[in-house]
Amino acid sequence: MGKLIIKEKEIAVPGELLAEGMDHLPGAGTYREGEMIVAGRLGLTYVDGRTIKLIPLSGVYIPKIRDIIICKVIDVSFSGWRLDTNGPYSAMLGMKDATSEYIARGADLTQYYDLEDYVVCGITNVTSQKLVDVTMKGPGLRKLTGGRVIEVDSNKVPRIIGKQGSMVTMVKQETDCSITVGQNGLVWILGKPANELLAIRTIRKIEKESHLSGLTDNIKKFLENEKSKLGGLK
Protein backbone atom coordinates (compact mmCIF):
# COMPACT_ATOMS: atom_id res chain seq x y z
CA MET A 1 0.00 0.00 0.00
CA GLY A 2 1.44 3.36 -1.05
CA LYS A 3 2.02 6.10 1.42
CA LEU A 4 1.86 9.84 0.89
CA ILE A 5 4.64 11.41 2.92
CA ILE A 6 4.01 15.10 2.36
CA LYS A 7 0.91 17.17 2.95
CA GLU A 8 -0.66 19.34 0.32
CA LYS A 9 0.82 22.80 -0.27
CA GLU A 10 4.03 22.11 1.58
CA ILE A 11 7.42 23.34 0.48
CA ALA A 12 9.59 20.57 -0.97
CA VAL A 13 13.28 20.78 -1.77
CA PRO A 14 15.02 18.84 -4.56
CA GLY A 15 15.62 15.22 -3.50
CA GLU A 16 12.89 15.26 -0.86
CA LEU A 17 10.83 12.09 -0.61
CA LEU A 18 7.19 12.85 -1.48
CA ALA A 19 5.51 9.45 -1.59
CA GLU A 20 6.31 5.76 -1.36
CA GLY A 21 4.81 2.89 -3.30
CA MET A 22 3.24 2.63 -6.71
CA ASP A 23 -0.16 4.13 -5.88
CA HIS A 24 0.87 7.67 -6.78
CA LEU A 25 2.14 9.07 -10.05
CA PRO A 26 4.95 11.58 -10.52
CA GLY A 27 3.70 14.86 -12.07
CA ALA A 28 5.51 18.00 -13.18
CA GLY A 29 8.63 18.75 -11.16
CA THR A 30 8.85 15.28 -9.61
CA TYR A 31 10.28 11.93 -10.68
CA ARG A 32 10.09 8.29 -9.72
CA GLU A 33 13.05 6.49 -8.29
CA GLY A 34 12.35 2.82 -7.66
CA GLU A 35 9.25 2.83 -5.49
CA MET A 36 9.63 6.43 -4.38
CA ILE A 37 8.45 9.73 -5.80
CA VAL A 38 11.05 12.44 -5.29
CA ALA A 39 10.95 16.22 -5.72
CA GLY A 40 13.04 17.45 -8.65
CA ARG A 41 12.99 21.13 -7.78
CA LEU A 42 12.05 23.64 -5.11
CA GLY A 43 8.31 24.12 -5.04
CA LEU A 44 4.94 23.77 -3.38
CA THR A 45 3.45 20.29 -3.44
CA TYR A 46 0.07 19.78 -4.98
CA VAL A 47 -1.78 16.47 -4.93
CA ASP A 48 -4.21 16.04 -7.80
CA GLY A 49 -5.93 12.69 -7.39
CA ARG A 50 -3.15 10.16 -7.73
CA THR A 51 -0.69 12.59 -9.29
CA ILE A 52 1.79 14.56 -7.22
CA LYS A 53 2.85 17.86 -8.78
CA LEU A 54 5.22 20.62 -7.74
CA ILE A 55 4.44 24.26 -8.38
CA PRO A 56 7.93 25.71 -8.85
CA LEU A 57 9.04 28.55 -6.59
CA SER A 58 12.32 29.22 -8.36
CA GLY A 59 14.32 28.19 -11.36
CA VAL A 60 14.98 29.17 -14.93
CA TYR A 61 12.50 29.30 -17.76
CA ILE A 62 11.96 25.97 -19.50
CA PRO A 63 10.27 26.40 -22.89
CA LYS A 64 6.82 24.90 -23.31
CA ILE A 65 4.76 24.56 -26.46
CA ARG A 66 2.19 27.35 -27.06
CA ASP A 67 3.93 29.75 -24.66
CA ILE A 68 4.08 33.37 -25.78
CA ILE A 69 7.56 34.65 -24.97
CA ILE A 70 9.70 37.75 -25.50
CA CYS A 71 13.04 36.97 -27.10
CA LYS A 72 16.16 38.79 -28.15
CA VAL A 73 17.74 38.15 -31.55
CA ILE A 74 21.24 36.80 -30.97
CA ASP A 75 22.15 35.54 -34.42
CA VAL A 76 21.03 36.03 -38.00
CA SER A 77 21.73 33.01 -40.18
CA PHE A 78 20.99 32.12 -43.82
CA SER A 79 17.65 30.56 -43.09
CA GLY A 80 16.37 32.51 -40.13
CA TRP A 81 17.12 33.96 -36.73
CA ARG A 82 18.33 32.51 -33.45
CA LEU A 83 16.66 33.94 -30.38
CA ASP A 84 17.62 34.09 -26.73
CA THR A 85 14.68 32.76 -24.70
CA ASN A 86 16.00 33.99 -21.33
CA GLY A 87 16.59 30.36 -20.39
CA PRO A 88 19.14 27.64 -21.06
CA TYR A 89 17.83 26.85 -24.57
CA SER A 90 17.82 29.17 -27.56
CA ALA A 91 15.00 29.21 -30.09
CA MET A 92 15.00 29.14 -33.88
CA LEU A 93 12.79 31.43 -35.92
CA GLY A 94 12.63 30.14 -39.47
CA MET A 95 12.08 32.40 -42.46
CA LYS A 96 8.72 30.82 -43.21
CA ASP A 97 7.40 31.64 -39.74
CA ALA A 98 8.94 35.10 -39.51
CA THR A 99 6.74 37.24 -41.67
CA SER A 100 3.90 37.05 -44.14
CA GLU A 101 5.95 39.13 -46.59
CA TYR A 102 7.79 37.47 -49.47
CA ILE A 103 11.49 37.21 -48.67
CA ALA A 104 13.58 37.03 -51.84
CA ARG A 105 16.45 34.57 -52.09
CA GLY A 106 19.61 36.05 -50.62
CA ALA A 107 17.77 39.01 -49.04
CA ASP A 108 19.33 40.79 -46.09
CA LEU A 109 17.50 39.28 -43.15
CA THR A 110 18.55 42.03 -40.77
CA GLN A 111 15.99 44.36 -42.35
CA TYR A 112 13.29 42.22 -40.76
CA TYR A 113 14.87 41.46 -37.40
CA ASP A 114 18.32 42.70 -36.52
CA LEU A 115 20.67 41.64 -33.75
CA GLU A 116 19.56 42.85 -30.30
CA ASP A 117 15.98 43.38 -31.45
CA TYR A 118 13.27 42.10 -29.15
CA VAL A 119 10.33 40.16 -30.54
CA VAL A 120 7.16 38.65 -29.10
CA CYS A 121 6.84 35.14 -30.48
CA GLY A 122 4.97 31.91 -29.85
CA ILE A 123 6.54 28.51 -29.32
CA THR A 124 5.35 26.01 -31.95
CA ASN A 125 7.46 23.03 -31.01
CA VAL A 126 9.84 21.82 -28.35
CA THR A 127 11.67 18.57 -29.05
CA SER A 128 12.82 16.14 -26.40
CA GLN A 129 16.31 17.53 -26.97
CA LYS A 130 14.92 21.00 -26.22
CA LEU A 131 15.26 22.38 -29.71
CA VAL A 132 12.75 25.20 -29.75
CA ASP A 133 10.87 26.47 -32.80
CA VAL A 134 8.99 29.74 -32.67
CA THR A 135 6.68 31.65 -34.95
CA MET A 136 5.82 35.29 -35.47
CA LYS A 137 2.48 34.49 -37.06
CA GLY A 138 -0.38 35.00 -34.65
CA PRO A 139 -2.31 37.71 -32.84
CA GLY A 140 -0.06 40.08 -30.89
CA LEU A 141 3.18 38.55 -32.15
CA ARG A 142 5.43 41.36 -33.35
CA LYS A 143 8.76 43.11 -33.16
CA LEU A 144 9.01 45.43 -30.17
CA THR A 145 9.99 49.00 -30.90
CA GLY A 146 10.52 51.68 -28.28
CA GLY A 147 9.98 51.12 -24.59
CA ARG A 148 12.11 48.86 -22.47
CA VAL A 149 12.35 45.25 -21.47
CA ILE A 150 12.75 44.19 -17.84
CA GLU A 151 13.41 40.77 -16.42
CA VAL A 152 11.28 39.11 -13.75
CA ASP A 153 11.24 35.63 -12.24
CA SER A 154 9.49 33.45 -14.83
CA ASN A 155 7.79 31.50 -12.04
CA LYS A 156 6.00 34.68 -10.96
CA VAL A 157 4.63 35.44 -14.42
CA PRO A 158 1.21 33.85 -13.70
CA ARG A 159 0.78 36.22 -10.73
CA ILE A 160 1.82 39.24 -12.79
CA ILE A 161 -0.73 38.34 -15.45
CA GLY A 162 -3.42 37.42 -12.91
CA LYS A 163 -6.63 35.47 -13.47
CA GLN A 164 -7.64 36.01 -17.09
CA GLY A 165 -5.13 38.82 -17.25
CA SER A 166 -6.83 40.81 -14.48
CA MET A 167 -3.64 41.97 -12.77
CA VAL A 168 -1.76 43.15 -15.84
CA THR A 169 -4.90 44.81 -17.18
CA MET A 170 -5.21 46.75 -13.93
CA VAL A 171 -1.56 47.87 -14.08
CA LYS A 172 -1.99 48.88 -17.72
CA GLN A 173 -5.09 50.92 -16.97
CA GLU A 174 -3.80 52.57 -13.82
CA THR A 175 -0.42 53.51 -15.30
CA ASP A 176 -1.51 54.17 -18.87
CA CYS A 177 1.33 52.04 -20.21
CA SER A 178 1.52 49.40 -22.90
CA ILE A 179 2.72 46.18 -21.28
CA THR A 180 3.46 42.78 -22.78
CA VAL A 181 4.37 39.94 -20.44
CA GLY A 182 6.30 37.00 -21.88
CA GLN A 183 5.95 33.58 -20.23
CA ASN A 184 9.75 33.47 -20.09
CA GLY A 185 9.94 36.34 -17.61
CA LEU A 186 10.69 39.24 -19.91
CA VAL A 187 8.26 42.14 -19.70
CA TRP A 188 8.07 44.95 -22.24
CA ILE A 189 6.82 48.33 -21.05
CA LEU A 190 6.16 51.55 -22.92
CA GLY A 191 4.62 54.69 -21.52
CA LYS A 192 5.38 58.20 -20.36
CA PRO A 193 8.57 58.30 -18.23
CA ALA A 194 7.00 58.66 -14.78
CA ASN A 195 4.21 56.20 -15.57
CA GLU A 196 6.67 53.67 -16.90
CA LEU A 197 8.67 53.82 -13.67
CA LEU A 198 5.48 53.37 -11.65
CA ALA A 199 4.56 50.33 -13.77
CA ILE A 200 8.00 48.82 -13.13
CA ARG A 201 7.75 49.45 -9.38
CA THR A 202 4.33 47.80 -9.38
CA ILE A 203 5.57 44.74 -11.26
CA ARG A 204 8.51 44.42 -8.87
CA LYS A 205 6.08 44.60 -5.95
CA ILE A 206 3.88 41.88 -7.45
CA GLU A 207 6.97 39.74 -7.96
CA LYS A 208 8.04 40.25 -4.35
CA GLU A 209 4.64 39.72 -2.75
CA SER A 210 3.29 37.08 -5.10
CA HIS A 211 2.89 34.52 -2.33
CA LEU A 212 0.78 36.76 -0.07
CA SER A 213 -2.99 36.62 -0.04
CA GLY A 214 -5.03 39.62 -1.10
CA LEU A 215 -2.43 40.54 -3.67
CA THR A 216 -4.81 42.23 -6.09
CA ASP A 217 -6.23 44.51 -3.38
CA ASN A 218 -2.75 45.37 -2.10
CA ILE A 219 -1.57 46.27 -5.56
CA LYS A 220 -4.66 48.35 -6.20
CA LYS A 221 -4.06 50.30 -2.98
CA PHE A 222 -0.37 50.67 -3.81
CA LEU A 223 -1.16 52.09 -7.24
CA GLU A 224 -3.70 54.54 -5.82
CA ASN A 225 -1.24 55.72 -3.16
CA GLU A 226 1.61 56.13 -5.58
CA LYS A 227 -0.57 57.95 -8.06
CA SER A 228 -1.77 60.41 -5.46
CA LYS A 229 1.90 60.99 -4.48
CA LEU A 230 2.74 61.75 -8.09
CA GLY A 231 -0.27 64.04 -8.26
CA GLY A 232 -2.09 61.94 -10.81
CA LEU A 233 -0.86 60.67 -14.10
CA LYS A 234 0.72 63.05 -16.52
Add this chain to the structure above:
Amino acid sequence: MNENLRSHIIELFKSDLRIDGRKLTQYRPITVETGVIKMAEGSARVKIGETEVIVGVKVELGKPYPDMPDAGTIMVGAELLPLSSPNFELGPPSIEAIELARVVDRGIRESKTLDFKKLCIKKGEQVWILLIDICTINDAGNLPDASSLAALAALRDMRFPKVNGDTVNYQEKTNKKLDLKNSPIAVTVVKIGDKLIVDPSTEEKEALDARLTVASLEDGTLCAMQKGGDTALTAEDISKMVDLGLEKGKELRKLL
Protein backbone atom coordinates in the same frame (compact mmCIF):
# COMPACT_ATOMS: atom_id res chain seq x y z
CA MET B 1 24.11 47.84 -28.04
CA ASN B 2 20.39 47.78 -28.44
CA GLU B 3 19.58 51.03 -30.29
CA ASN B 4 16.08 50.85 -28.91
CA LEU B 5 17.29 51.05 -25.34
CA ARG B 6 19.72 53.84 -26.13
CA SER B 7 17.07 56.00 -27.76
CA HIS B 8 14.77 55.24 -24.83
CA ILE B 9 17.44 56.38 -22.36
CA ILE B 10 17.92 59.63 -24.33
CA GLU B 11 14.15 60.12 -24.53
CA LEU B 12 13.89 59.83 -20.73
CA PHE B 13 16.66 62.42 -20.28
CA LYS B 14 14.35 65.01 -21.81
CA SER B 15 12.15 64.79 -18.72
CA ASP B 16 15.23 64.83 -16.44
CA LEU B 17 14.80 61.17 -15.55
CA ARG B 18 16.97 58.12 -15.90
CA ILE B 19 16.05 54.57 -16.70
CA ASP B 20 15.90 53.65 -13.01
CA GLY B 21 14.07 56.83 -11.98
CA ARG B 22 17.06 58.80 -10.71
CA LYS B 23 17.88 62.42 -11.53
CA LEU B 24 20.73 62.95 -13.98
CA THR B 25 23.36 63.78 -11.40
CA GLN B 26 22.14 61.56 -8.59
CA TYR B 27 24.10 58.64 -7.16
CA ARG B 28 22.45 55.46 -6.01
CA PRO B 29 22.59 54.91 -2.21
CA ILE B 30 26.19 54.33 -1.11
CA THR B 31 27.41 52.36 1.89
CA VAL B 32 31.00 52.07 3.07
CA GLU B 33 32.09 49.37 5.53
CA THR B 34 35.65 48.91 6.74
CA GLY B 35 37.48 46.01 8.35
CA VAL B 36 35.57 43.35 6.44
CA ILE B 37 38.51 40.98 5.89
CA LYS B 38 40.26 39.72 9.00
CA MET B 39 43.46 38.55 7.35
CA ALA B 40 44.06 41.75 5.41
CA GLU B 41 45.84 44.68 7.00
CA GLY B 42 43.10 46.96 5.74
CA SER B 43 39.86 46.29 3.93
CA ALA B 44 36.62 47.90 2.86
CA ARG B 45 33.37 47.00 1.18
CA VAL B 46 31.58 49.65 -0.85
CA LYS B 47 28.11 49.32 -2.28
CA ILE B 48 26.70 51.77 -4.78
CA GLY B 49 23.17 50.59 -5.36
CA GLU B 50 23.60 46.98 -6.42
CA THR B 51 27.24 47.40 -7.36
CA GLU B 52 29.46 45.87 -4.72
CA VAL B 53 33.24 45.93 -4.44
CA ILE B 54 35.63 44.63 -1.79
CA VAL B 55 39.14 46.00 -1.51
CA GLY B 56 41.88 44.47 0.62
CA VAL B 57 45.27 45.94 1.45
CA LYS B 58 48.17 43.64 2.26
CA VAL B 59 51.66 44.82 3.13
CA GLU B 60 54.94 43.03 2.60
CA LEU B 61 58.61 43.79 3.03
CA GLY B 62 60.61 44.09 -0.14
CA LYS B 63 63.50 45.68 -1.93
CA PRO B 64 63.00 49.19 -3.29
CA TYR B 65 63.27 49.99 -6.99
CA PRO B 66 66.86 50.90 -7.94
CA ASP B 67 65.81 54.37 -9.12
CA MET B 68 63.96 55.10 -5.87
CA PRO B 69 66.09 53.52 -3.13
CA ASP B 70 64.40 55.45 -0.34
CA ALA B 71 60.76 54.94 -1.31
CA GLY B 72 58.23 52.18 -0.78
CA THR B 73 55.54 51.53 -3.34
CA ILE B 74 52.00 50.43 -4.01
CA MET B 75 50.65 47.85 -6.42
CA VAL B 76 47.02 47.84 -7.42
CA GLY B 77 45.37 44.79 -8.92
CA ALA B 78 41.77 44.33 -9.97
CA GLU B 79 39.97 41.08 -10.42
CA LEU B 80 36.64 41.09 -12.21
CA LEU B 81 35.10 37.93 -10.80
CA PRO B 82 32.95 35.98 -13.28
CA LEU B 83 30.16 35.75 -10.69
CA SER B 84 29.83 39.52 -10.60
CA SER B 85 28.70 39.98 -14.21
CA PRO B 86 27.79 37.84 -17.20
CA ASN B 87 30.40 39.76 -19.19
CA PHE B 88 33.37 38.75 -17.04
CA GLU B 89 35.27 35.57 -17.66
CA LEU B 90 38.11 33.67 -16.02
CA GLY B 91 41.57 34.02 -17.45
CA PRO B 92 44.24 36.66 -17.70
CA PRO B 93 43.12 40.18 -16.69
CA SER B 94 40.93 41.80 -19.32
CA ILE B 95 41.47 45.33 -20.64
CA GLU B 96 38.66 46.46 -18.37
CA ALA B 97 40.36 44.97 -15.30
CA ILE B 98 43.70 46.56 -16.15
CA GLU B 99 42.05 49.92 -16.75
CA LEU B 100 40.17 49.71 -13.45
CA ALA B 101 43.36 48.92 -11.52
CA ARG B 102 45.26 51.70 -13.23
CA VAL B 103 42.56 54.32 -12.64
CA VAL B 104 42.55 53.48 -8.93
CA ASP B 105 46.36 53.34 -8.82
CA ARG B 106 46.77 56.69 -10.53
CA GLY B 107 44.21 58.36 -8.28
CA ILE B 108 46.15 57.33 -5.18
CA ARG B 109 49.66 57.72 -6.59
CA GLU B 110 49.30 61.09 -8.32
CA SER B 111 47.36 62.67 -5.48
CA LYS B 112 50.56 62.27 -3.40
CA THR B 113 48.30 61.32 -0.54
CA LEU B 114 50.80 58.63 0.46
CA ASP B 115 54.36 59.69 1.15
CA PHE B 116 56.24 56.77 -0.35
CA LYS B 117 59.39 57.85 1.47
CA LYS B 118 57.69 57.10 4.78
CA LEU B 119 57.30 53.48 3.64
CA CYS B 120 61.09 53.12 3.57
CA ILE B 121 62.62 51.13 6.41
CA LYS B 122 66.26 50.96 5.33
CA LYS B 123 67.42 52.94 2.32
CA GLY B 124 68.20 50.72 -0.66
CA GLU B 125 67.46 47.56 1.24
CA GLN B 126 64.05 47.29 2.79
CA VAL B 127 60.75 49.06 2.16
CA TRP B 128 57.06 48.41 2.67
CA ILE B 129 55.11 47.39 -0.45
CA LEU B 130 51.38 47.90 -0.29
CA LEU B 131 49.28 45.48 -2.34
CA ILE B 132 45.83 46.86 -3.00
CA ASP B 133 43.48 44.25 -4.44
CA ILE B 134 40.08 45.01 -5.86
CA CYS B 135 37.48 42.26 -6.10
CA THR B 136 34.16 42.92 -7.75
CA ILE B 137 31.32 41.15 -5.99
CA ASN B 138 28.59 42.51 -8.24
CA ASP B 139 28.82 44.77 -11.25
CA ALA B 140 25.73 46.91 -11.74
CA GLY B 141 27.68 49.74 -13.33
CA ASN B 142 30.17 52.29 -12.06
CA LEU B 143 32.98 50.03 -10.84
CA PRO B 144 35.67 52.78 -10.99
CA ASP B 145 33.94 55.03 -8.45
CA ALA B 146 33.13 52.15 -6.13
CA SER B 147 36.65 50.72 -6.38
CA SER B 148 38.50 53.94 -5.76
CA LEU B 149 36.25 54.80 -2.82
CA ALA B 150 36.80 51.32 -1.39
CA ALA B 151 40.56 51.52 -1.97
CA LEU B 152 40.76 54.79 -0.07
CA ALA B 153 38.59 53.45 2.76
CA ALA B 154 40.78 50.32 2.96
CA LEU B 155 43.96 52.41 3.11
CA ARG B 156 42.47 54.45 5.93
CA ASP B 157 41.53 51.25 7.73
CA MET B 158 45.02 49.77 7.35
CA ARG B 159 47.22 48.91 10.37
CA PHE B 160 50.83 47.79 9.96
CA PRO B 161 51.62 44.27 11.21
CA LYS B 162 54.36 43.52 13.73
CA VAL B 163 57.87 43.08 12.39
CA ASN B 164 60.47 40.82 13.98
CA GLY B 165 63.75 41.54 12.24
CA ASP B 166 63.22 40.54 8.63
CA THR B 167 59.97 38.67 9.05
CA VAL B 168 56.50 40.05 9.36
CA ASN B 169 54.13 38.63 11.94
CA TYR B 170 50.80 38.96 10.16
CA GLN B 171 48.92 37.57 13.15
CA GLU B 172 49.51 40.69 15.20
CA LYS B 173 48.65 44.18 14.11
CA THR B 174 50.17 47.31 15.60
CA ASN B 175 48.36 50.59 16.05
CA LYS B 176 50.46 52.26 13.41
CA LYS B 177 48.33 53.59 10.59
CA LEU B 178 49.18 54.95 7.19
CA ASP B 179 49.75 58.66 7.03
CA LEU B 180 47.26 59.83 4.42
CA LYS B 181 47.50 63.51 3.61
CA ASN B 182 44.29 63.88 1.70
CA SER B 183 41.51 61.86 0.11
CA PRO B 184 41.44 61.47 -3.65
CA ILE B 185 37.95 60.61 -4.86
CA ALA B 186 37.18 59.41 -8.37
CA VAL B 187 33.93 60.34 -10.04
CA THR B 188 32.97 58.95 -13.42
CA VAL B 189 30.95 61.34 -15.56
CA VAL B 190 29.25 59.84 -18.59
CA LYS B 191 28.03 61.55 -21.72
CA ILE B 192 25.03 60.06 -23.48
CA GLY B 193 23.54 62.11 -26.32
CA ASP B 194 24.16 65.67 -25.14
CA LYS B 195 23.57 65.05 -21.43
CA LEU B 196 26.04 64.40 -18.65
CA ILE B 197 25.26 61.92 -15.90
CA VAL B 198 27.09 60.39 -12.96
CA ASP B 199 27.00 56.84 -11.56
CA PRO B 200 25.98 54.99 -14.74
CA SER B 201 23.98 51.77 -14.39
CA THR B 202 24.74 48.73 -16.53
CA GLU B 203 22.34 49.85 -19.25
CA GLU B 204 23.75 53.36 -19.28
CA LYS B 205 27.29 52.03 -19.39
CA GLU B 206 26.42 50.12 -22.54
CA ALA B 207 24.76 53.14 -24.10
CA LEU B 208 27.44 55.73 -23.31
CA ASP B 209 29.14 57.90 -25.91
CA ALA B 210 32.06 58.93 -23.73
CA ARG B 211 33.11 58.76 -20.11
CA LEU B 212 35.61 60.63 -18.05
CA THR B 213 36.79 59.54 -14.63
CA VAL B 214 37.92 62.54 -12.62
CA ALA B 215 39.94 62.04 -9.43
CA SER B 216 40.15 65.13 -7.23
CA LEU B 217 41.16 66.29 -3.77
CA GLU B 218 39.33 68.27 -1.10
CA ASP B 219 40.65 71.60 -2.37
CA GLY B 220 39.57 70.87 -5.94
CA THR B 221 42.98 69.81 -7.19
CA LEU B 222 42.73 67.34 -10.04
CA CYS B 223 45.03 64.38 -9.65
CA ALA B 224 44.05 61.96 -12.40
CA MET B 225 41.71 61.61 -15.33
CA GLN B 226 40.81 58.75 -17.62
CA LYS B 227 38.75 59.05 -20.78
CA GLY B 228 36.86 56.15 -22.34
CA GLY B 229 34.14 55.57 -24.90
CA ASP B 230 34.10 55.88 -28.66
CA THR B 231 33.18 59.52 -29.26
CA ALA B 232 35.31 62.60 -28.78
CA LEU B 233 34.75 65.23 -26.11
CA THR B 234 34.93 68.97 -26.70
CA ALA B 235 36.87 71.26 -24.37
CA GLU B 236 33.56 72.57 -23.11
CA ASP B 237 32.35 69.04 -22.34
CA ILE B 238 35.50 68.29 -20.41
CA SER B 239 35.30 71.39 -18.29
CA LYS B 240 31.65 70.63 -17.48
CA MET B 241 32.54 67.05 -16.63
CA VAL B 242 35.39 68.14 -14.38
CA ASP B 243 33.11 70.60 -12.56
CA LEU B 244 30.54 67.88 -12.03
CA GLY B 245 33.26 65.49 -10.89
CA LEU B 246 34.52 67.96 -8.30
CA GLU B 247 31.01 68.66 -7.02
CA LYS B 248 30.12 64.97 -6.68
CA GLY B 249 33.55 64.21 -5.23
CA LYS B 250 32.68 66.43 -2.27
CA GLU B 251 29.49 64.44 -1.70
CA LEU B 252 31.34 61.13 -1.78
CA ARG B 253 34.08 62.35 0.53
CA LYS B 254 31.52 62.92 3.28
CA LEU B 255 30.79 59.19 3.32
CA LEU B 256 34.27 58.25 4.50
